[in-house]
Amino acid sequence: MVPPPAATRGPDRRAAAAERADRADRNHGRPTLSFGDDGPTPYVDYAGIDALLGLQRPRSAEPAETAFIIATQVMELLFTLIRHEWEQARDALDADDVAGALAALRRGRGAQDVLVDSWELLATLKPTEFNRFRDGLGESSGFQSYTYRHLEFLLGNKSAAMVRPHRAMPDVRAGLERSLGEPSLYDAALRLLHRRGLPVPEERAERDWSRPYEPHPGVERAWAEVYADDRPGNELLDLAEALLDTAEHVTRWRQRHLTAVKRAMGAKPGTGGSSGLEWLSRAALSDVFPELWSLRTAV
Template sequence: MFSTTTAGQCPYAPAESGAEDAAAARAHKAEENRGRPTLAFERKTPYADYIGVDTLLDLQRTRTDEPFESTFIITTQVMELLFSLVQGHWEAARDALEADDVPGAIARLRSSCNAQDVLNASWGLLSDMTPTGFNRFRDSFGEASGFQSYGYRRLEFLLGNKSAAMIRPHKAMGDVAAELTGLLERPGLYDAALRLLDRRGLPVPAEAVERDWTQAYEPSEGVERAWAEVYADDRPGNELLLLAETLMDVAERVTRWRHTHLMAVKRTMGAKPGSGGSNGLTWLARNAEQDVFPELWSLRSTV
């Protein structure tokens, strides 16, 4: 409800008032400083406080004197932050699709592509790490493995690569296990897209519209035929075609990530067993071969 106002005043929302007050304060400060930046603060700088710089830099805790270890830790931490950013975009896109908001979903997917590009480029930070350099600090992280990243597992679940067994490593982390279970039991990003196609009258098989969401997605010829109908209408205004191509942008970047991961491991440690107990390259190669949103790829051989 609006507050009571005096003659000549217009009611406004408190948030708008706060934004106006903040803008006025910045203008006053700029005038007071005569265009120069503020140099004196009683406490830590507002930048350090807002970003949490002290906490962030304190997280680079190496266990050896090997310079590559610092690069390895920082790169991995950057990736984890970007996993979280991509997850937020994908969940928002999924929810927009469930709400029949295709333009909103496309906007969030395009934002995720920007984050995915940075994520994929971050592998370049490790490009000069040699096998001998890696070996000098590898024993220091014991059984730690990217396989155990719950940030990455969230993304795989959202893509439809579901597996209840993949929650087991996180059972001792109650909140993490609960979040992963929630993602396991809900439709993923691609599921939401197929449900949208069904509501728009396309012939999506019933088993793809309502199924056991805890199971990994399996390709379907019926789903491919539904997407083929979308591609048959290639007018510029077909928002379902725009959605399909944006999903392809996402899928291509995921595939690129998986292959680059595979190559990075092959270059630094070859076919040695992984630190997390897997067979290393074989595990990564199998994952890299899986198509994301498979029917969007397979229909290209038939349309």
């Protein structure tokens, strides 16, 4: 385990807590209002607020474009947070730490809730409003989001072709290629079941991780054995349900994306070259972690 930063270790933490208490006493309970004249407030400095608020640069006079840009940026930040949690969950599963994986999936699900709700920022975007700034997007499209691509790879939707748009960004390309070749979150779960003696086929416990995941009846049988013991305390059943929660939230996000596009632009082609609505419809119908869904017909 990596040791915590020095600022969070016991004696230093106690000293910091004492300093906060002393500051509150000196301020008579009121917030500090003076921080000197040589820089931003600690809040602005810590969270990079100046940089964050300098990133909204509309290309038209249409007021709705600001909401579109901010919604996009909020989603990118949430993609990054969810990726962090899913990678934590995958690595915990690789270490046989189911409790740690469940905690990370729970945190990720909270971020997914916010991600789904973030479509509310665009829920009332009229096609006439969108038309007034859509040309300013050029060929830009959410399809080109490398943060979202990391999520798809973690879900098992692997595709080397999806790295291609980022070939002119060496660091981004290298990160995606690394993610492409690593086990997905679901792969890590299946490997855990295999180590625990459940009948996950060998070709699903060890395979070419750069290939997209394909359903297998043996995997469904393994999960069915997990569900056969639904007594409290079965951590593998808790894991299965947590993964299904994650999968359901992915589908909710895809469906909200489809609805938002349908409302704002109908069946027009996408800016990034896709068929738009048709492309999104196929994604919305694709099950994440498929055997966790199909076994429900059999049990």
